[in-house]
Amino acid sequence: MKKSRRFRGRIIIGYLFLLLVLSFPNGCSKDNMEEMNTPSGKPDAPKPGINEVWIQGSVFNPDKITVTAGTTITWTNKDGVVHTVTSDTGLFDSGNIGANGTFSHKFSTAGTYLYHCAVHPTMTGSVVVN
């Protein structure tokens, strides 16, 4: 009697341990968390609004934006590191934009405006104004 109860207890502990081991690698992964947040199963990645550029993962998104003359474009730094929005020709320069910081510039004249990040010169983007 005494012995069998102890044996049953060990089975329960073993079972719980197995559950824990099996659930651990999948249960806490980021992918699963994102899937759980969207009913369709396919994560709906948030994206920049109209006339908006996100600086995310050290890239400008979108890296090419087309607008009509008179449009103000707003850049938002979604990264934890400082970036800049710096015109290749010196027309505009945000200076350092910290995490969640923004910079806006109004484009009044048609043309193609190339820009880059002064901190990370390989980060480039363009604004096409029609």
Ligand SMILES: [Cu+2]
């Ligand atoms: Cu940068």
